[in-house]
Amino acid sequence: MVEQDHDSLLMPDSAALAVPRARPRQRGQGGAASAMLGPASLFVALALVAPLLLLLRYSLNRYDAVELMIETVTGANYARFVSDPFYLGVLRTTLGVAVATTALCLLLGVPLAYRLARMTSRWKGALMLALILPLFIGNTVRMVGWMILFAHGGLVDGLVTKLTGHGFELMYTATAVICGIVSVNLPFVVLTIQSTMETIDPRIEEAAESLGATPVRRFRRVVWPLALPGVATAGILCFILAMNAYATPFLLGGPRFQMMAPLLYWEFSTNNNWPFASAIALILMATTLVLTATSGVLLARR
């Protein structure tokens, strides 16, 4: 014990303080819990799993312009996606935007959440409200606001033109899409991380401070490991939302900036190609699931 440094000394104690010890389960509790979970599980199974199975079945059908779908069992829709560089490029763009958005949201969200969690001011409630206020406005309406800001002759373009003499168009760029998705996802990220940080007892940090830890070291060795599950959940939530973004890439990215959800909608509605649209939906879902599951496993090992 004597040979251990401050960091390793702090960890067991801090964990013990932050996580309440689970009480032993009493007899009969498990059965009652299962009975209460039953209807909800059944509902989820019917409302989520059944449509997914239907989607899977559709994805194995063949498109026909007149019949819409010809029932068969073929992997042609999946083969078409993975063999065509265009569709793989759209998937790559989607992944790139989702990763960039998640990184930015965490970068901005962690300090914000930490500050909010440690705040004792009477303005805390007002700041929390300010954080969730954008969620009161529909996603599409918010994007229209960004469109006005980014448009040719808009606020950003006008300001830059005034300062430099050259126009600065952000509309229909990857930057615009990432800005838009970050604005949508950031409140979710902050709220998720902040709720985790609220459970971390400030006395642990005080203990670290009394042992000589600098603020940065305190955050890195005490707060960060304890907040990591919340940060991971927030990151996964943000990643999933970004992977499935529709309105933002459609409105801010324009027709030339292709992501999976608008592509899927185009195939489903404009082309009426339900089998291929189903395959795209399942590929998008599978990619998101695999990546989130992998990140979960990696974090658990850590």
Place this chain on the structure above:
Amino acid sequence: MADRSPLLTTRRALIGAAAALPLLHARPSYADEQVVVGTWGGDYANLLRDNVEPLLKGITIVTDIGDEDPRVAKLYAQRRLPRGSVDVACVQAVRGNELSTSGLLEPLDATKVPNLAHLHPFLRTDNFAPHIYSLQVLIHNPATVSEPPKTLTDLLDPKYKGKIGVGNGNYFYVMMACALAATGDANKVDDPAARAMATKHNDNGLRLYSSTDAIGAGIKSGEIDVGIMWLARVHMWQGAGIPVKATFFSEGNVLYVAGMVVPKNAPNKAGAYAYLNAMLEPAAQTKFAERMGYLPTVDNDKLTGPLGEQLALPGDVKMVPPDYGIVGKLQSTTSEWWNKTMTRS
């Protein structure tokens, strides 16, 4: 060849029914005097409410507002159901013909819709009732363009580089303009010459907009100087103070036609026919011309006065109605080509 065994037919019906379940509205069988109209929202829906509905005494109109694509998807999803959820669906002529080819539509009965007899001959089809129409034209900002373009190839002038705007959703009509300019036939959208014409414009910095209104905003802000649009929209934008003028393509102007169809499984076909007849009444048609700038599809609605002068077409204008039988089959391939070629940066 697809398997057509009775078992699979039943399974297909079940899958179709399952897909349609969430789309169904609860509809009691006694509601015979109710007509459900699937339509676009905004001015179009308001004009239907104010000018068509009052002509239908004793019929309750339920409006199902939404975009065209989901409306068409609903019709496909419900195709095997004995009772669908809409009696009248508003669609563009290209989509209407596509639905007709797929066998989803009730043939129009002229005895039940007497006003069909007044339709302009160039707009008549078997299963689609044209409601309004307009012409695809070249647009320009008169403040920045002194010599307006007269043909599609005029837009290839380097002075317009990065200053040409079209709607991505109107891709098929843009391709018809390319086909007309390159081959002389607007229906040859899959002709290599038509595609080459489109890519030449793309190389000249063609701007694609997600929505039609964004093109008007682009003209107003100076983002674009020229573009391709419907004449009706030009009238609307002029009314809204946007500096825009139209010129007719010297090679011909493709017609944009929007109208209504009656699905085969419409629960109230008699009511649907009555609705179609009402929308073809001259008084109702005039209101669409007044508010939206679309031209009446019936010959007994002679627009007069200032409105007639404003919407009058020059005598030498060439109208090009698409051959829906041909272009309907080219939708899917053209859409894929456009998406993979034109929308790539």
